[in-house]
Amino acid sequence: MDDSLTERLRPLRERIDSLDEQILELLNQRARAAQEVGVVKHDFDADGPVFKPEREAMVVRRLQEANPGPFTDQAVDAVWTQIISACRGLESALTVAYLGPQGSFSEQAAYEHFGRIITPLRCNSFDEVFRAIEAGQADAGMVPVENSTEGAVNRTLDLLLNSPLKVLGERSIKIHHCLMTRTGTLEGVRRVMAHPQALAQCQAWLTQHCPGLARDAASSNAEAARVAAGDSTVAAIAGTTAATAWNLGVVASGIQDDPQNRTRFLAVGAMDTLPSGHDKTSVILAVPNRAGAVYEMLAPLAEHRVSMTRLESRPARTGQWEYYFYVDLLGHRDDPPVAQALAALKKQVAFFKVLGSYPAQ
Numbered sequence: 001m002d003d004s005l006t007e008r009l010r011p012l013r014e015r016i017d018s019l020d021e022q023i024l025e026l027l028n029q030r031a032r033a034a035q036e037v038g039v040v041k042h043d044f045d046a047d048g049p050v051f052k053p054e055r056e057a058m059v060v061r062r063l064q065e066a067n068p069g070p071f072t073d074q075a076v077d078a079v080w081t082q083i084i085s086a087c088r089g090l091e092s093a094l095t096v097a098y099l100g101p102q103g104s105f106s107e108q109a110a111y112e113h114f115g116r117i118i119t120p121l122r123c124n125s126f127d128e129v130f131r132a133i134e135a136g137q138a139d140a141g142m143v144p145v146e147n148s149t150e151g152a153v154n155r156t157l158d159l160l161l162n163s164p165l166k167v168l169g170e171r172s173i174k175i176h177h178c179l180m181t182r183t184g185t186l187e188g189v190r191r192v193m194a195h196p197q198a199l200a201q202c203q204a205w206l207t208q209h210c211p212g213l214a215r216d217a218a219s220s221n222a223e224a225a226r227v228a229a230g231d232s233t234v235a236a237i238a239g240t241t242a243a244t245a246w247n248l249g250v251v252a253s254g255i256q257d258d259p260q261n262r263t264r265f266l267a268v269g270a271m272d273t274l275p276s277g278h279d280k281t282s283v284i285l286a287v288p289n290r291a292g293a294v295y296e297m298l299a300p301l302a303e304h305r306v307s308m309t310r311l312e313s314r315p316a317r318t319g320q321w322e323y324y325f326y327v328d329l330l331g332h333r334d335d336p337p338v339a340q341a342l343a344a345l346k347k348q349v350a351f352f353k354v355l356g357s358y359p360a361q
C-alpha cells in the first residue's frame with residue numbers, strides 16, 4: 001500500500017479498534033444483564049418462554065427513533081436483531097422450525113427475523129413445521145404466507161385455520177431467484193426443478209429463455225438445489241444462499257418475472273404476544289353465503305376506525321361457495337378499538353378465530 005495512504009488510515013483504524021473494544025465490553029455487559037433477565041423469568045415460571053417478540057420489537061424501534069445516523073435504521077434493525085439473538089441464546093436456545101433444506105428462503109427469513117443464534121429445525125413441509133412446534137420440538141416457526149407475484153400460500157392458510165398456534169411476527173423479504181446447475185451452464189440439462197411457487201414466479205422467463213426444459217415441482221427450492229447438486233441433467237431455481245450451500249454455479253440471476261418480487265413470512269409459535277405499540281392482528285372469519293354478508297362483516301372495522309391491511313379468501317370446502325376470510329388489522333387485540341371491533345365481529349359472523357396479535361414490521 002502507498003505509504004501516505006497507510007499513514008492516513010492508521011489513526012482511523014486505531015480509532016475503530018478502540019471503539020470495537022468498547023462495543024465488545026458493552027455487549028458483554030448487555031449479555032450479562034440478559035442472563036439475569038433469564039434467571040428472573042425462570043424464577044417466576046420455569047417452563048415459560050424466554051422469547052418475548054414484543055420486547056424485541058420495542059428495543060429495535062426505540063433505537064431507530066433515537067438514531068442520529070449515519071448508521072442507517074435498517075442497519076440498526078440488522079445489528080440489534082443479532083445482538084438480541086445472541087443475548088436470548090444465553091438465556092435459552094431458541095429452536096426455530098422452517099422449510100429446509102439449508103439455503104431456503106424460509107431459512108433466510110428465519111435468520112433475518114430471529115437472528116443467527118438459533119437452533120434450526122429444517123423440515124420437509126409446512127405441515128411438519130406446524131407439527132414440530134405443536135409437539136414442543138421447536139419453540140417457533142417461520143412460514144411463507146403471501147408472495148407479491150403469486151398471492152397467498154394456500155397450504156399455510158389452511159394450516160393456520162386448523163392449528164392452535166399463534167402468529168408471533170411478520171417479516172417480508174425480497175425474493176431474488178437464480179437458475180443454477182452443477183456446471184454453471186445449461187449443457188446436458190433437461191429439466192428445471194423448483195417449488196411450484198418459484199416456477200410460477202419465473203414462468204415468463206423460463207418460457208422465453210428455456211422453452212425446451214421440462215418443469216418439475218420440488219418440495220422447496222433448496223431441495224431442488226440439493227437434487228441439482230447430484231444430477232447434472234437438473235437445473236434448480238433458488239436463491240444465491242442455496243447456490244452457495246450446494247456448491248452450484250449460477251446460470252442466470254434475477255429471473256423472477258417481477259423484479260420487486262417479495263414474500264411475506266409469518267413467525268408462529270404457541271405463546272401470546274403482548275402489545276408493542278405498533279402491532280397487527282390476524283383473524284379468520286366466515287359469513288353465511290347471502291347478499292351483503294361480506295359488507296356487513298367488515299362494517300364493525302369501519303365503525304371502530306380499525307384499518308384493514310389485507311383481505312384474503314379461501315374456499316371453505318363445503319361445496320356451497322362458502323369462504324374463509326383471512327383479515328389483517330392494524331392494532332393489537334388488546335387495543336380498545338380493535339377489541340371493540342373484534343367483539344362486534346364475533347357476534348355476527350358464522351366463524352371467528354384470532355390467529356394472533358404481533359409487532360408490525
Ligand SMILES: O=C(O)C(=O)C[C@]1(C(=O)O)C=C[C@@H](O)C=C1
Nearest residue numbers: 037050051052055056084087088
Ligand atoms: O427483555 C427480555 O425479556 C430479555 O430476555 C432480553 C431480550 C434482549 O436481549 O433484549 C432477549 C430476549 C427476549 O426475547 C427479549 C429481549
